[in-house]
Amino acid sequence: MRRDLRGALLLLLTAAVQSSSMSAPGKPVLLSCRSPEKETFTCWWEPGSDGALPTTHHLYYERERLEGTYECPDYLSAGRNSCFFDKNHTSIWVDYYLTVMASNALGNATSDPFKMDVMEIVKPDAPGNVTLWVEEREASPCVHVRWMPPSNTDTKSGWVTIKYELRVKKDNSNNWKEYTSGTQTHFSLYSVSPGGVYTVQVRCLLDHGSWSEWSNTTFVKISNYLQNERPLSMLISILSAILFIMAGLILIAKRKSVKQWVLPPVPGPKIRGINSQLLQSGGSDNVGNALIIKQSFPPIYFVWEDQMEDYLIVTENEDWLSSNSQKRKKSLIPACFHFDSEIHSKESPCHQNDWEKDEEMSQVDNNNKPFTNTGYVDFQRHVENVQEADVKHVDYSRVKEVKGDNVLFLEKEKVQSSGYMDFQRQERIPEDYSRVKEVESDHLVVLQKQNAADMSCKDEGNHYTDCALHKPRKPHVCTELSDSGYVDTIPAPPLM
Amino acid sequence: MPGTIRSVSLVSVVLLVCLSSRRTSVGAAPICTNGQVGCHVLSLDNLFDRVIQHSARMHGISSDLHSEFEQYFLPSKNQIGRVGRICHTSTIITPNGKENAQRMAREQLTEVILKLLIAWRDPLWHFHQSMAHHHDFNNFSSNKALEMNDMVHELRQGVEKVAEKMQVLGIISNSVTSLASPEVLLPSDSADWRLMKDYDLLYCFRRDSNKVQNYLKILKCRIVPDHGC
Numbered sequence: 028m029r030r031d032l033r034g035a036l037l038l039l040l041t042a043a044v045q046s047s048s049m050s051a052p053g054k055p056v057l058l059s060c061r062s063p064e065k066e067t068f069t070c071w072w073e074p075g076s077d078g079a080l081p082t083t084h085h086l087y088y089e090r091e092r093l094e095g096t097y098e099c100p101d102y103l104s105a106g107r108n109s110c111f112f113d114k115n116h117t118s119i120w121v122d123y124y125l126t127v128m129a130s131n132a133l134g135n136a137t138s139d140p141f142k143m144d145v146m147e148i149v150k151p152d153a154p155g156n157v158t159l160w161v162e163e164r165e166a167s168p169c170v171h172v173r174w175m176p177p178s179n180t181d182t183k184s185g186w187v188t189i190k191y192e193l194r195v196k197k198d199n200s201n202n203w204k205e206y207t208s209g210t211q212t213h214f215s216l217y218s219v220s221p222g223g224v225y226t227v228q229v230r231c232l233l234d235h236g237s238w239s240e241w242s243n244t245t246f247v248k249i250s251n252y253l254q255n256e257r258p259l260s261m262l263i264s265i266l267s268a269i270l271f272i273m274a275g276l277i278l279i280a281k282r283k284s285v286k287q288w289v290l291p292p293v294p295g296p297k298i299r300g301i302n303s304q305l306l307q308s309g310g311s312d313n314v315g316n317a318l319i320i321k322q323s324f325p326p327i328y329f330v331w332e333d334q335m336e337d338y339l340i341v342t343e344n345e346d347w348l349s350s351n352s353q354k355r356k357k358s359l360i361p362a363c364f365h366f367d368s369e370i371h372s373k374e375s376p377c378h379q380n381d382w383e384k385d386e387e388m389s390q391v392d393n394n395n396k397p398f399t400n401t402g403y404v405d406f407q408r409h410v411e412n413v414q415e416a417d418v419k420h421v422d423y424s425r426v427k428e429v430k431g432d433n434v435l436f437l438e439k440e441k442v443q444s445s446g447y448m449d450f451q452r453q454e455r456i457p458e459d460y461s462r463v464k465e466v467e468s469d470h471l472v473v474l475q476k477q478n479a480a481d482m483s484c485k486d487e488g489n490h491y492t493d494c495a496l497h498k499p500r501k502p503h504v505c506t507e508l509s510d511s512g513y514v515d516t517i518p519a520p521p522l523m
Numbered sequence: 524m525p526g527t528i529r530s531v532s533l534v535s536v537v538l539l540v541c542l543s544s545r546r547t548s549v550g551a552a553p554i555c556t557n558g559q560v561g562c563h564v565l566s567l568d569n570l571f572d573r574v575i576q577h578s579a580r581m582h583g584i585s586s587d588l589h590s591e592f593e594q595y596f597l598p599s600k601n602q603i604g605r606v607g608r609i610c611h612t613s614t615i616i617t618p619n620g621k622e623n624a625q626r627m628a629r630e631q632l633t634e635v636i637l638k639l640l641i642a643w644r645d646p647l648w649h650f651h652q653s654m655a656h657h658h659d660f661n662n663f664s665s666n667k668a669l670e671m672n673d674m675v676h677e678l679r680q681g682v683e684k685v686a687e688k689m690q691v692l693g694i695i696s697n698s699v700t701s702l703a704s705p706e707v708l709l710p711s712d713s714a715d716w717r718l719m720k721d722y723d724l725l726y727c728f729r730r731d732s733n734k735v736q737n738y739l740k741i742l743k744c745r746i747v748p749d750h751g752c
Binding site: 065066092114117118119120121144146181182183184185186188210234235 | 582583586613617619620621622624625730733734736737740741743744745751752
């Protein structure tokens with residue numbers, strides 16, 4: 028324990044001895060010199076160790092074109108360990124050689140010489156009074172920056188030319204954007220957005236010197252009144268976009284109907300229901316009726332059939348035949364009526380039997396006797412009877428009596444037109460009909476004998492459906508030769 | 524019809540007036556090249572601006588060349604003692620501060636500028652020649668040396684023009700001797716510059732170009748103070 032104590036004491040003693048040793052000062056170091064306006068300058072040094080004694084420092088300088096060594100004129104104005112050269116002691120474009128000497132009681136220490144020319148050490152102070160103000164414009168705001176040159180620089184005599192630079196930072200980002208302002212002391216920033224906080228700093232440069240430090244930060248906040256409007260306008264635009272898309276989809280879905288509405292189909296020149304034959308046959312009545320007929324075409328059928336029912340009863344009942352007068356002979360009409368669905372004027376419906384318009388006809392109609400071989404016959408009426416039926420206007424004569432196979436006696440009192448039989452005045456002569464050879468008198472008709480081509484038809488018998496099969500005619504009506512009406516090609520049993 | 528005739532005649536009269544007035548107008552705009560006879564259009568402040576810009580550019584080039592040399596040769600920063608270098612233009616008395624420059628008479632200042640520019644005519648030409656032959660320097664430096672040489676020449680002509688104009692305008696007296704015979708201004712010990720090393724030459728020229736720039740600015744703001752001082 029005693030040894031430990033002794034050891035500790037010894038240590039303390041050596042330490043005390045070491046710390047209390049005094050020496051010459053360490054060598055100071057000249058750090059830098061700086062001229063803020065190219066008229067004065069200041070130099071700083073770093074002292075070395077002071078050797079535990081009060082040490083003083085002195086700066087000495089020599090100058091080009093000046094004999095002698097001089098000491099620093101001002102140690103105080105620029106702070107500790109500095110030397111300030113005022114205007115009287117400053118010469119530009121000459122070299123200065125500076126040395127600092129540290130001295131204490133034990134010795135001196137001199138720094139290395141430091142050569143400098145004031146021209147090279149120019150570094151101005153930062154610009155002052157940086158102010159920002161925001162100009163609120165409708166389209167986009169802008170920020171105006173204004174500042175003052177450093178207070179100690181002379182801008183009037185043209186001795187120095189100050190150039191400025193500024194940098195801008197938005198919000199808290201670390202990206203500064205730099206702008207050069209030239210020699211102007213104001214600048215405008217246009218790329219600013221509302222709601223942002225902008226920080227601005229300015230620095231300056233004299234002639235060809237070094238840049239100053241950045242000025243104090245100044246910031247400005249741009250009000251974001253515009254931002255409130257943005258969500259609303261965005262909402263409106265989104266809604267209108269949705270509406271537009273929906274309208275477009277609807278249009279696409281209904282494009283056909285839209286197309287029809289926009290470009291209605293042009294009706295073709297076909298006119299249904301108008302009987303061009305009728306028109307051609309002349310007569311104003313015909314034309315009028317033809318047109319009228321056209322208008323209400325669809326119900327024609329039904330009216331027409333009614334009329335047919337009203338007026339035509341065909342039966343093979345003998346009783347019937349006998350009960351009626353000679354005039355009212357009915358023909359046996361086999362039930363082979365084929366009614367063309369499409370009634371064109373060209374198409375000839377089945378030929379008709381021209382019946383008298385008697386009251387008795389209606390009576391007959393009510394008869395419920397079963398008919399064999401009954402069918403509808405194309406009933407072609409006279410003009411005045413038919414309002415809407417699509418009928419051929421033909422004028423018929425009633426056959427009074429048939430003599431022989433080619434002679435017909437027609438009734439006199441009939442008809443408007445001349446007494447001839449209208450045998451399907453189309454281009455093609457139907458083979459079911461006989462051609463009138465000659466009309467001998469107004470009640471005598473001589474028929475033509477059939478052709479050989481029709482002979483085949485005749486062999487089939489009375490029911491003539493087969494005949495129609497050979498020819499591609501749609502309406503194939505078979506009629507038996509009777510005392511009245513059309514004369515069939517079937518060689519009737521000779522009447523005469 | 525008489526209306527159209529009148530308008531046509533009016534237009535033609537106006538055109539004639541404009542064309543005739545262009546000859547007599549004294550104002551800004553058309554730029555006179557050096558040596559153009561009868562070109563009086565440029566104003567003094569305009570001329571000053573041009574020469575100041577020119578001198579600024581010249582100084583910039585000299586600084587660049589100097590720092591390039593410093594990289595290659597690492598000289599004289601470590602030189603201990605007083606400066607061994609003496610520029611051949613040190614015999615020319617130049618104001619070494621703002622007040623001195625402002626106190627100096629306009630004619631004197633103009634003369635100083637011209638003296639400096641004339642003094643550098645030959646050295647720079649030789650410098651450029653030596654640079655061209657040296658293989659150590661790249662083309663960039665060589666081009667700069669040539670440019671520097673040309674600029675000194677042009678700047679001198681520009682300053683002479685300015686001095687002429689000032690004399691014409693009566694701003695300065697006719698005592699500027701450099702205009703008469705430039706060779707008078709050459710320093711007597713002009714041969715010294717051949718002994719200088721290239722680096723020292725550059726160092727000296729950098730300094731002198733800065734002087735020229737500053738003196739011109741001072742002169743301008745004294746003579747035509749309202750335009751951008």
